[in-house]
Amino acid sequence: MRTVRILLAVFALLAVPLAATAKDMTGIALSGVGVEAGTLTAADLAKFPVTEMEVSFMTKKGMETGRYKGVLLWPVLQEKGLAKLAGDHHEDLAHTFLVTASDGYRIAFSVGEIAPDFGNRAILLATERDGKSLQDEGFRLVVPNDARGARSVKGVVSIEIK
Ligand SMILES: Nc1nc2c(c(=O)[nH]1)N[C@H]1C(S)=C(S)[C@@H](COP(=O)(O)O)O[C@H]1N2
Ligand SMILES: [Mo]
Numbered sequence: 001m002r003t004v005r006i007l008l009a010v011f012a013l014l015a016v017p018l019a020a021t022a023k024d025m026t027g028i029a030l031s032g033v034g035v036e037a038g039t040l041t042a043a044d045l046a047k048f049p050v051t052e053m054e055v056s057f058m059t060k061k062g063m064e065t066g067r068y069k070g071v072l073l074w075p076v077l078q079e080k081g082l083a084k085l086a087g088d089h090h091e092d093l094a095h096t097f098l099v100t101a102s103d104g105y106r107i108a109f110s111v112g113e114i115a116p117d118f119g120n121r122a123i124l125l126a127t128e129r130d131g132k133s134l135q136d137e138g139f140r141l142v143v144p145n146d147a148r149g150a151r152s153v154k155g156v157v158s159i160e161i162k
Contacts, residue, residue, distance in 0.1 A: 028125075028139060032161030033095055035081040040159075042127060042135060045071050048079075051124055055142055057149040064149060068142045070126035074114045082111070082161065093118065096162050099141055102155040107141075109151075111161070121145070125156070 027039035048071040056065040077097075095111040113119035124142040127134055134140055138155030146152070 028156050029158040035161050048075055055144050059149045066129050068126040069128040070124045073123045073125050098160045099153050100158045101153050102157050107151050107153050
């Protein structure tokens with residue numbers, strides 16, 4: 001029993017610095033119109049079907065290709081409450097969402113752009129690139145068929161529906 005108690009104490013002491021030093025990729029803050037405000041963690045994302053896609057886009061260093069794995073944004077936003085907006089699609093299509101990165105980089109999208117009945121763009125919230133986890137550098141948005149990389153936001157920290 002004593003050993004167990006000592007071990008528990010050691011784990012409790014270790015847990016604090018580990019949590020404090022972990023990279024800031026604990027999750028993506030979700031907020032705004034029609035969604036439950038909260039944090040999307042890797043564990044939350046893991047509950048959605050995995051999608052993989054290879055995308056290429058132009059960057060200032062030339063063409064870049066990567067194989068990204070993650071979850072589609074649409075079902076995640078639906079599950080987090082956006083589905084309730086769907087009563088009237090004219091109303092739904094008035095909404096946009098702003099994706100912000102850890103460096104302050106921001107890109108705006110619209111709900112209609114990703115809605116299956118409209119733009120149906122398969123925007124991916126990627127958790128892996130070329131078989132490597134993005135947990136440390138941050139989750140990345142992947143926007144298939146964009147010619148340039150600018151909307152492929154790296155290190156996503158928040159998504160706000162407006
Ligand atoms: N957070 C963040 N994401 C970003 C950018 C940025 O400055 N900050 N630049 C964008 C631009 S303009 C391009 S072309 C691509 C470059 O992707 P790469 O870093 O994988 O080459 O990232 C995009 N995502
Ligand atoms: Mo770019």
